[in-house]
Amino acid sequence: MPKTITMIAVAAETPELADKAAELAARLEIPLDETGSADYPLLLEVTVEGLQLRRTGPGAPGPIRIDFTSGRAEYRRRHSKGRKETLVRAMGIKGKLRPTVLDGTAGLGRDAFVLACRGCKVEMLERNPVIAALLEDGLRRAGADPEIGPLVRERMSLSKGDILLEATRMEEERRPEVVYLDPMYPHRNKSALVKKEMRILRTLVGDDEDSDRLLSAALTVATKRVVVKRPAAATPLPGAKPDLDFKTKSHRFDVYFIREQSRSGQK
Numbered sequence: 001m002p003k004t005i006t007m008i009a010v011a012a013e014t015p016e017l018a019d020k021a022a023e024l025a026a027r028l029e030i031p032l033d034e035t036g037s038a039d040y041p042l043l044l045e046v047t048v049e050g051l052q053l054r055r056t057g058p059g060a061p062g063p064i065r066i067d068f069t070s071g072r073a074e075y076r077r078r079h080s081k082g083r084k085e086t087l088v089r090a091m092g093i094k095g096k097l098r099p100t101v102l103d104g105t106a107g108l109g110r111d112a113f114v115l116a117c118r119g120c121k122v123e124m125l126e127r128n129p130v131i132a133a134l135l136e137d138g139l140r141r142a143g144a145d146p147e148i149g150p151l152v153r154e155r156m157s158l159s160k161g162d163i164l165l166e167a168t169r170m171e172e173e174r175r176p177e178v179v180y181l182d183p184m185y186p187h188r189n190k191s192a193l194v195k196k197e198m199r200i201l202r203t204l205v206g207d208d209e210d211s212d213r214l215l216s217a218a219l220t221v222a223t224k225r226v227v228v229k230r231p232a233a234a235t236p237l238p239g240a241k242p243d244l245d246f247k248t249k250s251h252r253f254d255v256y257f258i259r260e261q262s263r264s265g266q267k
């Protein structure tokens, strides 16, 4: 039985949302917790404010919901004009250059949103069905927002799928200029510094054990560069040597330029 099925159930916040919860559970093929008494480590809750993911049990952090209109996402959007985020520099966004982006490991869509705010068209790929459902819900609500709705609808799209597979069947005209990757990295220490979102995400998806194959897949579809986000002290993904890197205190963005010859050599 897949790990997701044994550890998560869908629940409704109120009796009025029970049908919606049942529909979602059936679509995602995960159990429905109708009584609230079952013992699942994670609950995907249908609430009036949207879909949220919550860890259960004593000491569990609060739920996470994807909300591009408030908090850190809102802060990063408001400050997107002045400050040059390291991510933005690594992606090659400068002057009038706004590359098309495939975010191959979309997660909670935070990085994709920053790139969309900077003017890039971002196609997101997420393979975990629960994360994809959260993201879909976040995009739907953001798309209806009077302020950021137009930006989200025009520049952000989501597909459910695995980049390792999608890369093998991507048509020439769909190839993005930049592929961005941010796979889950195995954190050996359980430091409190690992943010709430990441802890919940990790409970759900574990470590991306096959991330070693991501780089070569990305190099076959990007037309200009591949950018990989890594923890500051981590080694680069295997497969090629980065041409450049951009560092922050906690992260590093490894940049690989596409040379047409090397790309066709990998196909």
Ligand SMILES: C[S@@+](CC[C@H](N)C(=O)[O-])C[C@H]1O[C@@H](n2cnc3c(N)ncnc32)[C@H](O)[C@@H]1O
Pocket (backbone or CB within 6 Å): 104, 105, 106, 107, 108, 109, 110, 111, 112, 125, 126, 127, 128, 131, 161, 162, 163, 164, 182, 183, 184, 185, 201, 205, 208, 214
């Ligand atoms: C660390 S999170 C990404 C966080 C994201 N950059 C953000 O800003 O929210 C990694 C995500 O990549 C997804 N993922 C890992 N490998 C993937 C693959 N081969 N194809 C699609 N999604 C993948 C995982 O399911 C997980 O949700």
